[in-house]
Amino acid sequence: MKVKLHIWRQSKKSTRKDFKQDGKMVCYEVDHVSPDMSFLEMLDVLNEDLIRSGEEPVAFDHDCREGICGSCGVMIDGVAHGPEKGTTTCQLHMRSFQDGAEIYIEPWRASAFPVIRDLVVDRAAFDRVVQSGAYISVNTGAPQDANAIPIPKPDADKAFDAATCIGCGACVASCKNASAMLFVGAKISHFAHLPQGKVEREQRARNLVEQMDEEGFGNCTNQYECEAVCPKEIPIRVIADMNREFLRAKAKEE
Amino acid sequence: MSWLLSFWRSSIGGKVTMAVTGLMLFGFVVVHMLGNLQFLFAEPEKINSYAKMLHDLGPLLWVARIGLLSVFALHVTTAIRLSRANRSARPVAYQRPGTVQASMASRSMVLSGFSVLGFVIYHLLHFTLEVPAITPEFEAQVKIGEEFTKNVHSMVKTSFDNWYIVSAYAVFQVILFLHLSHGMQSLAQTLGLQHKRYTPIIKLTSFGLALVIAGGNMLIALSVKLDRFLPDLGLVG
Numbered sequence: 001m002k003v004k005l006h007i008w009r010q011s012k013k014s015t016r017k018d019f020k021q022d023g024k025m026v027c028y029e030v031d032h033v034s035p036d037m038s039f040l041e042m043l044d045v046l047n048e049d050l051i052r053s054g055e056e057p058v059a060f061d062h063d064c065r066e067g068i069c070g071s072c073g074v075m076i077d078g079v080a081h082g083p084e085k086g087t088t089t090c091q092l093h094m095r096s097f098q099d100g101a102e103i104y105i106e107p108w109r110a111s112a113f114p115v116i117r118d119l120v121v122d123r124a125a126f127d128r129v130v131q132s133g134a135y136i137s138v139n140t141g142a143p144q145d146a147n148a149i150p151i152p153k154p155d156a157d158k159a160f161d162a163a164t165c166i167g168c169g170a171c172v173a174s175c176k177n178a179s180a181m182l183f184v185g186a187k188i189s190h191f192a193h194l195p196q197g198k199v200e201r202e203q204r205a206r207n208l209v210e211q212m213d214e215e216g217f218g219n220c221t222n223q224y225e226c227e228a229v230c231p232k233e234i235p236i237r238v239i240a241d242m243n244r245e246f247l248r249a250k251a252k253e254e
Numbered sequence: 255m256s257w258l259l260s261f262w263r264s265s266i267g268g269k270v271t272m273a274v275t276g277l278m279l280f281g282f283v284v285v286h287m288l289g290n291l292q293f294l295f296a297e298p299e300k301i302n303s304y305a306k307m308l309h310d311l312g313p314l315l316w317v318a319r320i321g322l323l324s325v326f327a328l329h330v331t332t333a334i335r336l337s338r339a340n341r342s343a344r345p346v347a348y349q350r351p352g353t354v355q356a357s358m359a360s361r362s363m364v365l366s367g368f369s370v371l372g373f374v375i376y377h378l379l380h381f382t383l384e385v386p387a388i389t390p391e392f393e394a395q396v397k398i399g400e401e402f403t404k405n406v407h408s409m410v411k412t413s414f415d416n417w418y419i420v421s422a423y424a425v426f427q428v429i430l431f432l433h434l435s436h437g438m439q440s441l442a443q444t445l446g447l448q449h450k451r452y453t454p455i456i457k458l459t460s461f462g463l464a465l466v467i468a469g470g471n472m473l474i475a476l477s478v479k480l481d482r483f484l485p486d487l488g489l490v491g
């Protein structure tokens with residue numbers, strides 16, 4: 001099959017003052033694409049063509065290519081990770097597109113995610129949110145007996161739903177307000193349902209939300225685009241969990 | 255009080271402010287509609303004596319007015335703060351924007367909200383401040399029992415004789431419906447109420463309530479305009 005791509009090309013890193021830099025949409029045509037190729041393999045084919053003709057290849061992030069690392073992710077026709085539900089860009093296949101399709105490929109757009117080059121964005125803001133308290137501070141020591149702390153199955157399931165987050169940033173990219181509340185909600189909800197998370201509960205809710213705001217993410221308006229595109233299908237319940245945890249923490253603050 | 259300010263400034267604090275003030279405004283809108291349902295009875299005395307009762311509250315009425323106005327102002331200022339922050343959180347728009355499941359009502363909250371603001375200002379100029387350029391002349395006084403009181407019925411009746419004014423109020427009801435149908439379900443999520451079993455009920459209820467409010471208000475305007483009242487329809491004795 002054959003596709004026509006419109007891709008955002010940008011050679012210099014975005015700054016607060018100049019987010020666009022020299023960026024613009026550039027049109028490319030790619031022939032002999034197999035429907036069995038993944039979306040990233042199709043981009044590999046494009047890049048081989050570009051290299052052969054002496055042009056700069058398109059920069060995009062990727063690592064595992066099996067949907068577990070969260071590195072990949074671009075806006076495909078305005079939808080984060082493209083048209084298939086619960087799928088990362090690397091797991092999206094060209095059979096999801098028509099032969100001759102015109103496809104728009106853009107980087108995640110958020111002031112907290114500056115574009116490094118072409119389709120690659122800097123997601124360090126997520127790391128800083130995690131560093132602000134999305135963990136449990138215990139001395140690990142020897143591993144404990146597996147069933148020493150009983151956790152009801154429904155609680156374990158809720159925590160696990162949130163823990164499946166791979167930090168790809170699709171929630172921010174798809175949100176009309178570039179809000180990170182699904183991501184931060186997942187971190188908070190993950191621990192809120194586990195006994196191990198209870199000790200630092202208030203501190204965690206306060207610090208994560210504060211860091212999220214500091215990074216300049218937007219504010220959720222409950223439109224649930226994040227839930228629709230999340231490759232791990234994390235439910236918006238985690239945002240309600242976060243709101244409750246934050247209110248509780250604020251109420252108990254001295 | 256600095257803790258309150260810092261709470262308001264936080265993202266979730268701002269959202270919760272929207273939700274709580276939105277809920278209060280919703281309460282007002284319900285009471286406002288219920289009160290005005292008295293227009294549906296043919297006798298003007300019903301609404302006029304209700305208006306008199308409200309005016310006789312004196313200082314209490316002012317307490318209620320100032321309270322309501324502050325809640326409204328807080329809702330609007332928080333909306334401005336949040337929507338500006340949201341805009342700057344995405345400095346470059348997508349060339350090819352897409353939407354998967356966000357409803358039309360949810361996407362037009364800022365627009366519908368500011369339209370409500372514009373209309374509330376018009377509505378106050380029309381029926382509260384009675385600005386001559388906006389309010390048609392009406393029989394100012396009516397006698398209830400021994401006392402003369404403001405003739406609210408005549409004020410509304412003369413205004414709604416004009417189809418343009420009725421249409422303007424109708425358009426406003428559609429906008430209010432949009433704002434409330436998303437707003438009511440949104441505030442539950444904001445306040446942390448999200449549940450497999452109850453969320454679908456909340457969504458349905460918020461849609462239904464928004465419809466009842468907009469429909470009820472519309473019914474009142476049409477009833478006054480067309481001189482058709484509940485007793486005519488045999489609905490009440």
Ligand code: HEM
Nearest residue numbers: 221272273276279280330333363367368371437440441444
């Ligand atoms: C009759 C008056 C009004 C009522 C009953 C009302 C009700 C509500 C409710 C219930 C919410 C949901 C809060 C939440 O998401 O948690 C809301 C949100 C909102 N309102 Fe209003 N509102 C009114 C007037 C206004 C006005 C005048 C403005 C204009 C500035 C406005 C702008 C907004 C905005 C921007 C939101 C946030 C939208 C979002 O989160 O998606 N509202 N309103």
Ligand code: FES
Nearest residue numbers: 065069070072090
């Ligand atoms: S490359 Fe690892 S999730 Fe796509």
